[in-house]
Amino acid sequence: MKSDKKIRVHFKSNHANPDSFPPTIEGENVFAMTKERFDKAITNYPDLIHKIEPIFDWDLDNFYESMKTAEVLVCWDFPTENLSEIAPNLKWIHIIGAGVEHLCPMDWVPENVSVVNNRGVHSAKAGEFGLMSVLMLHTHIPEIVRNQQSNHWESLYSSPIVGKTLLVIGVGNIGYAAAQKCKLLGMNVIGASRHGKDLDDIDQMVTQDELDEVLPLADYIFMSTPNTKETYNLLDKRRQSLMKPGVGIINVGRAATMDYDALVDNLNSGHIKAAIIDVFDPEPLPSDSKLWTTPNLMVMPHISADDGDTYIPLTLDLVMMNMRRYIAHEGLNNLVNPELGY
Incomplete structure (x- = not known):
């Protein structure tokens, strides 16, 4: 017998808060999951239109009441304590970021609840940012910007980048996208990951335990690892x-x-020539941080992988595709391993 029961999905967006996410007002609109965006996204999934009952909420305004009946939660953060009691019908949680360290340790996850992340949404933008950043470092852009700020003229020449070595630490979707872009320029690309498995477009793969051996080989290093027990202070x-x-x-x-x-x-001594950093703790970076004035360090306001136009549409696509799998009793994509934290 066909059931007319709809799947209740709670979409939790956050107002800008420097102690949460997004920390700035600019990000609030980028990451907001609204009815308008949902209605537009679901037109590409006509088979789901009458199978989902979406609830759109901000912060914790109606969270506890809504979660009494919600089957799916889509959000960045939420109260994890006593989740089984708060949300007895919950079956899966979609985190709208790739990293889930803000929810670790994940000992709060009920046995019957799956957690998935946004892996893949960041790839295109992050790959372009990686390519741009490597080229900026190679053509001395951090030094040139600093020279301009001090009215100093100095011709800093650079050669073609072909043959230079890029070490990508963390070859997930983001790191791999950057590696592929740089490989097109004729760079030698080394990848380091937990598993060290071979990948197309990467000349050499190593495990994290072999990192010491390849660090001296790199002209440029691209860090794209999540924060886990294995990668802390890597x-x-x-x-x-x-x-x-x-x-x-x-x-x-x-x-x-x-x-x-x-x-x-190392930047002050010149051992490291220049750096482009997009992630900080806390964010926004405090105005009195020494990182602002460190020579040849470019501070990026956490914009490397977040596409202001398509981030939420791509996120909703992931939700819809997993909804089809959920209805068909198939395994969900982008499953997070609670023990590993990614």
């Missing part, structure tokens, strides 16, 4: 000392994966 002071003098560094993953105090010291 590029610490010791590992930064192993890097080739004059190396350039990019971090689009998480601030906690790199020792920024050591980075500042």
